[in-house]
Amino acid sequence: EAAVTQSPRNKVAVTGGKVTLSCNQTNNHNNMYWYRQDTGHGLRLIHYSYGAGSTEKGDIPDGYKASRPSQENFSLILELATPSQTSVYFCASGDATGAGNTLYFGEGSRLIVV
């Protein structure tokens, strides 16, 4: 079973503070993703990466940065957290092949910004 672990699982942050969400995968997948999930919006793509050193903007990148220092690790950084960033964040890794790209998700990180 593919393994993606996220930390922290729960976080309360203050408005204007810096938050870093970390993700580690042991699948040796090239692609990694950060999504946020809010009621009524499904999963919305924030940033993704094709490999170490690369980051790409997804559909809603404003207010977020990403870092991929290695094949295994992909971080999401909120430099100045705002209450609108209260959400559940999911990291995923993908085994992209010529036949598609199945994603394996971590258990999620619940962030509350007060």
Next chain:
Amino acid sequence: QQKVQQSPESLIVPEGGMASLNCTSSDRNVDYFWWYRQHSGKSPKMLMSIFSNGEKEEGRFTVHLNKASLHTSLHIRDSQPSDSALYLCAASPSSGSWQLIFGSGTQLTVMP
């Protein structure tokens, strides 16, 4: 407007009944479709994928794809209470970008 639209938003079916879920992409560059299932409080897990026109069956689950209309549907026969979950449709272009764009989901409830 979301690039991947799902309907209905919510669906209630009796145990043993048939559930039918729909998904359409407005992005003509997509080639691949997936269905993910997410139980309450858990992470999404891939249920089925379909990349070619036609139908694919796995147990009680059947997926259809019409590439001309960019429409896929998921049908669950003999629905069980354990099938109650949020069903998410995802679409991706065939090459060049491995972005997966998800719809907002269909909340399925199977009543015992």
